[in-house]
Structure formats: structure tokens, C-alpha cells
Amino acid sequence: MLLETARPAATPSRALTAAQAERVRRIRRTGAYLLLVIATAVFVLPFLWMITTSLKSDAENLAFPPEFLPSSFHVENYARGWSGSLPFNTFLINSVLITALSMLGNLVSCVLPAYAFARLRARAAGVMFALMLATMMIPREITLVPKYIMFANLGWVDTYLPLVVPEFFGVALYIFLLRQFFTTIPQELIDAARIDGASELRILWRVMLPLSKPAIASIMLFSFVGNWNQYLESVIYLRTTDKFTIPLGLAMFSGQYATQYNQMMAVALITLMPILILFFIAQKTFIKGVTLTGIAGR
Amino acid sequence: MTAVSVGRRRRPVSASRREARRFHLFVSPWVIGFVFFSGGPILASVVLSFTKWNLLRPPEWIGFENYRKMLADAEFWDAVGNTFYYGLGSVALGVTFTLFLAMLLNQPLRFQGLFRTVMYMPSVVSGVATALLWLNILHPDYGLINKLLAMAGITGPGWLGSPEWAMPALILMSVWGAGNTIIIYLAGLQGIPKSLYEAAEIDGAGWWRRFWSVTVPMMSPVIFFNVVTGFIASIQAYTLILIMTEGGPANSTMVLGLYIYRHAFVYFDMGYAAALSWAMFVIVIAVTFIQFRLARRWVHYEFK
Numbered sequence: 001m002l003l004e005t006a007r008p009a010a011t012p013s014r015a016l017t018a019a020q021a022e023r024v025r026r027i028r029r030t031g032a033y034l035l036l037v038i039a040t041a042v043f044v045l046p047f048l049w050m051i052t053t054s055l056k057s058d059a060e061n062l063a064f065p066p067e068f069l070p071s072s073f074h075v076e077n078y079a080r081g082w083s084g085s086l087p088f089n090t091f092l093i094n095s096v097l098i099t100a101l102s103m104l105g106n107l108v109s110c111v112l113p114a115y116a117f118a119r120l121r122a123r124a125a126g127v128m129f130a131l132m133l134a135t136m137m138i139p140r141e142i143t144l145v146p147k148y149i150m151f152a153n154l155g156w157v158d159t160y161l162p163l164v165v166p167e168f169f170g171v172a173l174y175i176f177l178l179r180q181f182f183t184t185i186p187q188e189l190i191d192a193a194r195i196d197g198a199s200e201l202r203i204l205w206r207v208m209l210p211l212s213k214p215a216i217a218s219i220m221l222f223s224f225v226g227n228w229n230q231y232l233e234s235v236i237y238l239r240t241t242d243k244f245t246i247p248l249g250l251a252m253f254s255g256q257y258a259t260q261y262n263q264m265m266a267v268a269l270i271t272l273m274p275i276l277i278l279f280f281i282a283q284k285t286f287i288k289g290v291t292l293t294g295i296a297g298r
Numbered sequence: 299m300t301a302v303s304v305g306r307r308r309r310p311v312s313a314s315r316r317e318a319r320r321f322h323l324f325v326s327p328w329v330i331g332f333v334f335f336s337g338g339p340i341l342a343s344v345v346l347s348f349t350k351w352n353l354l355r356p357p358e359w360i361g362f363e364n365y366r367k368m369l370a371d372a373e374f375w376d377a378v379g380n381t382f383y384y385g386l387g388s389v390a391l392g393v394t395f396t397l398f399l400a401m402l403l404n405q406p407l408r409f410q411g412l413f414r415t416v417m418y419m420p421s422v423v424s425g426v427a428t429a430l431l432w433l434n435i436l437h438p439d440y441g442l443i444n445k446l447l448a449m450a451g452i453t454g455p456g457w458l459g460s461p462e463w464a465m466p467a468l469i470l471m472s473v474w475g476a477g478n479t480i481i482i483y484l485a486g487l488q489g490i491p492k493s494l495y496e497a498a499e500i501d502g503a504g505w506w507r508r509f510w511s512v513t514v515p516m517m518s519p520v521i522f523f524n525v526v527t528g529f530i531a532s533i534q535a536y537t538l539i540l541i542m543t544e545g546g547p548a549n550s551t552m553v554l555g556l557y558i559y560r561h562a563f564v565y566f567d568m569g570y571a572a573a574l575s576w577a578m579f580v581i582v583i584a585v586t587f588i589q590f591r592l593a594r595r596w597v598h599y600e601f602k
Binding site for chain 2: 029147272280
């Protein structure tokens with residue numbers, strides 16, 4: 001450990017008096033706090049800058065050199081940016097719709113296969129599971145082009161279908177995670193339910209899911225963050241401004257008003273709110289999910 | 299009598315068959331997804347990479363022409379170089395800096411939870427909104443970073459507007475969003491037995507020695523995990539680069555993922571884009587393989 005508290009050493013030559021040991025400990029502790037505060041400042045400063053920039057007047061927005069704080073708080077930037085020339089209300093509705101549908105799709109289409117892989121036997125199960133793990137190692141760029149051609153032939157370009165429909169057919173990583181979690185649930189519970197004559201769906205719904213809340217919460221959080229921030233596929237498939245999502249709207253805003261930083265930061269902050277609120281409510285679940293999987297909902 | 303015994307023998311068979319049928323029913327969402335959205339497209343991508351197709355005229359079979367063109371394509375090799383530049387930079391900085399932070403966070407200090415939250419937050423909100431924030435922060439005249447540098451008496455560079463500084467700027471931003479590696483490190487650090495540190499201390503080891511002789515070997519599997527997944531993530535992190543620089547200035551941030559995107563959805567050269575995506579696959583596999591090979595020398599696994 002980097003700053004393990006000093007304890008009296010075994011050899012007499014290195015022995016410290018109790019007072020000296022206490023001083024060393026205090027210096028180390030102060031040093032640790034100092035480093036932590038500096039590191040935290042590095043992480044938090046961009047957010048503070050975002051907030052102060054969002055409150056600057058148009059003149060201060062392009063002042064050189066820039067000031068840290070606005071001379072007065074221009075809260076109206078939020079309304080000006082949000083209800084300016086771009087329909088952010090529409091973008092918000094679109095984003096909510098796509099994210100909600102995708103999360104529902106992920107939930108249904110990952111829980112069922114995960115249960116099958118964890119608890120049901122079939123000859124093809126091993127091969128299928130190996131195939132699923134193999135697809136996790138293939139970069140998504142490989143499927144990007146063939147999927148585009150397929151959706152273009154179906155006439156799905158400039159609709160939400162290419163963004164939402166695949167979400168109803170399983171996400172390998174989520175299935176894998178849920179399956180791992182399901183295998184830890186005692187078989188006796190399932191056998192008992194079976195003896196009581198419960199159907200598989202009922203076992204899944206009444207036994208597995210209530211016991212798997214942490215795993216389900218983790219994949220739903222990842223699904224939410226991933227879909228809410230989703231940019232690449234939206235930019236490929238969506239063409240009409242009315243159909244744009246929040247990330248596309250933000251990119252469009254920066255394209256049209258490249259130096260309107262005060263309004264840009266105000267709008268960006270509004271769009272971060274749902275994720276920030278969720279993050280503070282469900283912090284523990286996020287962190288548990290990351291240690292479980294090593295990912296952060298990309 | 300025989301009928302009964304046949305029935306008895308059949309019963310377990312039909313039960314397992316019923317279970318298999320249920321398995322296939324439950325697993326069907328993934329099977330359909332595999333056929334249409336992953337396995338199928340992967341095969342289609344192989345075929346596509348041997349064709350010339352702009353979606354307007356019918357595809358034309360051209361054999362290995364796309365791959366030959368790729369090997370002679372200077373921009374492709376630049377993109378590969380930039381991919382490695384970004385990957386090595388963000389992994390090297392991210393993995394060391396976050397290990398140091400995780401060790402600090404592992405101290406029994408007050409407000410630990412708060413510090414952890416703040417450091418993890420950027421990786422959760424990463425997206426277009428934070429890309430725009432960094433466009434502002436990195437602005438040579440109106441940005442935060444050059445303002446801070448100016449206060450220290452340094453004239454900051456043009457960052458995203460400069461071919462030399464654009465990539466370092468993106469790497470810097472990636473470290474800001476590396477909070478999830480801190481969490482993974484913390485979990486690893488908490489698994490190191492305290493007795494090891496106590497033993498090292500009794501032997502008179504200072505913190506530097508304890509770091510190299512206890513922390514690093516004990517953490518090596520976790521460090522290895524972060525290096526491997528970090529590099530793979532860096533190869534796919536081009537969405538932010540697309541928003542922030544579109545590969546510029548002067549192609550200095552044109553990474554392979556962005557190059558694929560450009561050929562597919564700007565030039566509509568689908569065959570070449572498919573071939574490029576297989577080049578990316580080869581790079582991911584090769585780098586991962588090399589890392590696993592090197593791991594034998596430095597990663598220390600505890601067998602219990």
C-alpha cells in the first residue's frame with residue numbers, strides 16, 4: 001500500500017518514538033489528501049467549466065482571455081439554446097422513445113437466452129454458447145457495412161427500425177453476464193418450483209429474476225447509457241432532422257453555432273441530466289457492474 | 299409388459315427432448331439476432347470485401363483487389379499508425395495514471411466515496427455532450443487549458459487545430475474518461491492480503507519497494523486485463539474523434555475506425571470498407587495475441 005501507516009520497525013536502528021511515528025503518519029495522510037484533491041480537481045474542473053461557460057453572456061462567451069466566472073448569471077442561455085432554431089424537444093422525445101424500446105428489447109431478448117444457456121440442456125447448447133462468445137470478439141465495424149446494405153434494401157434508412165429492431169434479438173455481452181449470474185442461483189430452488197408444477201417462464205419470472213436484480217440492474221444501466229449516448233448508428237441511419245436524437249441534435253448545434261459555447265454548454269448540460277441523476281441514484285449498481293464486467297456501458 | 303417397459307424407457311428421452319425444445323424456444327431471440335445481425339453480416343462482410351460496390355450499380359467481383367489496394371494505400375498505413383499512436387498513448391497514460399489514483403483511493407481516508415464518484419463520473423457521461431465540452435476546453439483562444447497554461451506563463455498550442463497536438467489532446471481527453479479502470483483496479487487492490495504488506499514492512503521495505511514487490515506483481519493480472527481491454531476500446535473509440543476533428547487536421551487524427559466510416563458512408567465504397575474492417579480485425583487479434591505472449595513474462599497468477 002502506497003501510504004501504509006508507519007509502525008515501529010523491528011530493528012532498533014529504525015525504531016521511532018511514538019511521537020515521531022504519529023508525525024510521519026500525519027504528514028503522509030496530508031500528502032494523500034492533497035494528491036487526491038488535485039486529482040479530483042482535474043476530473044471535476046471540466047464540469048465546472050461547463051457550468052460557468054453555460055452562464056456567460058454572449059460577450060463574455062468570446063472574450064479573450066476567457067474568464068473563469070461570468071459577471072452575472074445568464075440562465076436564459078438554457079432556454080435560448082434549447083428552444084432556439086433546433087427542435088430539442090423533438091430530439092428528446094425521439095431519444096426517450098428509442099432508448100426505452102431498446103432497453104425493453106434488451107431485457108426480454110437477453111433474459112430468455114441467458115436462462116436457456118444457464119439452466120436448460122440441449123445438444124446444440126455448447127456450440128451455440130461458443131459461437132456467441134466468438135461474436136463478442138469481432139469488432140462491430142465488420143458488421144456495420146453489411147447491416148447498412150441489408151437495412152437499405154429493406155427501406156429502413158431514415159427510420160428507427162435499424163436502431164431498435166436489433167435490440168430485440170439479444171446482446172451477446174448481456175446474455176453472457178446474465179447467464180453467469182443465473183448459474184449461481186441454487187438449482188434446488190428451480191427443482192422445487194418444477195415439482196410444484198411451475199412452467200419455465202414462471203420459474204424465470206418468479207424465481208430467477210427476483211434473485212438476479214443486481215445483474216439485471218447492471219445490464220439495464222449499461223443499456224440505458226449505451227443507447228442514450230448512441231451516435232454512430234444514428235448518424236448512419238437517420239437523415240431527417242425531425243427524427244434526430246439528442247446526440248445528433250447536439251452535433252448539429254455545434255456544426256451550426258460552432259462558437260456559441262454558452263448556449264452549447266447549457267444544452268449539453270441539460271442532456272447530461274438524466275444520466276447524471278441516474279448515476280447518483282444508482283452509483284453502487286454502476287460500480288458493481290463495472291467490477292463484474294470491466295466495461296462502462298459504451 | 300413390453301409396452302410398459304418401452305414406455306418407461308421412452309419417458310426420460312421425451313423429457314430431455316421437451317427440455318431441448320424449450321431451450322431452442324428460449325434461445326431463439328439470440329439465434330435470430332445471430333443470423334441477421336452478427337453471424338450473417340460477418341459472412342457477408344467476407345464476401346463483400348472481394349467486391350467493388352457503390353450501392354448504385356450491381357456489385358462486381360474483383361478478387362483480392364481491395365486488399366492489394368489497401369497494402370499500397372498510404373492513407374491506410376497512416377491510419378494504422380494513428381490508431382497505434384492513440385491506442386498506445388491512451389493505454390499507457392490511462393493504465394498508469396489510474397493505477398496511481400486507485401492506490402490513493404484505496405487508503406483509509408475520509409470522503410473516499412466522494413472522490414471515487416467524481417473520478418468515475420466522466421466515463422459514464424462520455425458522449426457527444428462531453429465531446430462538445432472538450433472542443434471548448436481545448437479551444438486555443440477561449441479554452442480552459444490554454445487559459446491555465448497562460449496563467450503559468452506558457453503559450454498553449456493550437457490543440458485540435460494543430461497536426462502535432464491534435465492527437466495528444468484526444469489522448470488527454472481519453473484519460474479523463476478512464477474512470478472505469480480505476481474501479482477495476484480498486485477491486486483488485488482490495489483483494490491483496492494485508493499480510494503481504496506487513497511482511498514487506500517488517501523486512502524494511504519502503505513504499506517504493508512495496509509498490510514494485512507487492513502491488514505490481516499482485517495486480518499484474520488486473521493491469522493486464524486493463525491493457526488488453528483498453529487497447530481494444532481505443533481502437534473503437536473513434537466516434538468522439540469523428541465529432542471532434544473528423545480525422546483532421548491534415549489527417550493527423552484519422553484512425554482506422556474513422557477511415558472505415560469514411561469509405562463506407564462518405565465515399566460509399568462498400569467493398570473497400572469491408573476489406574478495411576477485416577484489417578482492423580487482424581490488428582485486434584494480432585495485438586491481443588502479442589499481449590498474451592508478453593504476459594507470460596510479467597503477469598503473475600496466484601494459484602490457490
